[in-house]
Amino acid sequence: MPQLLLRGTELGAIDAVLFDKDGTLSISEPQLLTLAQARVFLCLEQVEAPLRDDLRQLLERAYGLQAQAICPAGITAVASRDHNLIATATALVQVGLGWPEALAISEVVFAKADERDARRSQQHDGHTSATTQGLHDCLKQLQAAGVRCAVISNDDMAGIEHFLESHDLAGYFSALWSAEHRPRKPDPAAVHGLCDQLAVPVSRCALIGDANSDLRMAVAAGIPHQRALGYIAAWQTPPPLIEPHPRIHAWSELTVR
Numbered sequence: 001m002p003q004l005l006l007r008g009t010e011l012g013a014i015d016a017v018l019f020d021k022d023g024t025l026s027i028s029e030p031q032l033l034t035l036a037q038a039r040v041f042l043c044l045e046q047v048e049a050p051l052r053d054d055l056r057q058l059l060e061r062a063y064g065l066q067a068q069a070i071c072p073a074g075i076t077a078v079a080s081r082d083h084n085l086i087a088t089a090t091a092l093v094q095v096g097l098g099w100p101e102a103l104a105i106s107e108v109v110f111a112k113a114d115e116r117d118a119r120r121s122q123q124h125d126g127h128t129s130a131t132t133q134g135l136h137d138c139l140k141q142l143q144a145a146g147v148r149c150a151v152i153s154n155d156d157m158a159g160i161e162h163f164l165e166s167h168d169l170a171g172y173f174s175a176l177w178s179a180e181h182r183p184r185k186p187d188p189a190a191v192h193g194l195c196d197q198l199a200v201p202v203s204r205c206a207l208i209g210d211a212n213s214d215l216r217m218a219v220a221a222g223i224p225h226q227r228a229l230g231y232i233a234a235w236q237t238p239p240p241l242i243e244p245h246p247r248i249h250a251w252s253e254l255t256v257r
Contacts, residue, residue, distance in 0.1 A: 002145040004206055004227065005255045006246055011226045014147055014256075015200040016174075018191065018218075020209035021153035023077060023234045026129035026163055029070050036063040036076045038116050042109040043088065051095045058091040072239035078211045080154040080179040085110050128166040132234050134251035139172040145256040148198050150175040152185055152207070174198055186213040191221035208248065210234060215245045229254075 001013040022028040040059045044052045059065075063084070064074020071077065075084050085106050092102035142149055149172050151160055157178045164170040175197040183189045195202045206227035207218035218228035230241035231248045241247065248254060 002147050002256050004147075005257065006229070006248065007253045008255075011206065011246075012224065013204065014206050014227070015204040016148040016150060016195070016198050016206075017142060018150050018152050018194060018205055018207040020207075020211070020214050020231075021151055021155055021160055021163065022129070023072060023210035023239070024208055024231045025132060025135060025151070025169075027132055027234045028129040029072075029077075029235055031129050032070050032076050033065070033068065034116070035113055036065050036070065038113040039063065039084075039088065039109055040065070042112050043092070043105070046105045046109065047092070047095065047097070055091060055095045058094055059088065062087045062091055066237075069236045072210060072235040072237060073212070077235075078154070078213060080184060081110065081156065082179070083154075128163055131167050131169070132231070132251065136169075138251035138254055139169065141256055143172055147256060148174045148200060150177065150194050150198055152177045152190060152194055152209075154179045154185060156180055186217040188217050188221035191217060191223070210239050210241075212240075212242050215242065 004011045004014045019025050022032065040056060040063070043059060044056060047055055063076045064071030075087055088109065089099070089102040089106040092105060093099055097105070139149060151173055153160055155178060157176065157180055160176050160178055164173060175194055177190055177194040181190065181193065191202060191207065195205060202222040205223055206229060207214065207223050208229045208231050209215060210231050215228045215230060219225055225244055226246060228245050229248050230239070230245050232238040232241065233249055
């Protein structure tokens, strides 16, 4: 039975590894930064000039925009598209718009911003988020050991599939769980749903993510603490992950035997 090791320390026997996407499989911060900035710009275009300064500040705080970086624990990095949309509409309400108008503006803004989203659009010279360094070698090792891999993400299916296909990763993954699945993460039942797809027991899985919500979800679902692993190498500012979850600084630290 394959044994998962982190820096030479055994974490236990596994049948599968569940991976978060943005900030774990992918270095998505540059694209998420551009996406958040586009959403702010497009929102400001939709309101009267006297409202723009207050709205800009509200949106930047909500999105986790920090100069030329994204807060890895903020909603742009962690939350689903529709949760980001609701936060945007809420900011619009705070500067005086009615809820129906705020929601309609947010829908228009997000549709326009999605057209510019290089993570999934083929119109950006074929560019998409880069893979985290050493990922291919790690996935090859897991596949060779007979360990099944899956993606659990709050991106939509189109975004997940586009990323995997763009980097020749699709063949490594046996199942996908997206924002379109119910329940979505961080509900622990999302882990159970994905493990059912894989036909593996939750207790024999590892989960790797870059957010506390990922790690809490994993443990609540029945994955042991030592196999709820925090990946911290994809952000300018490392995500503030809770103890006692082990940290992965590079994929080369993870081995199977």
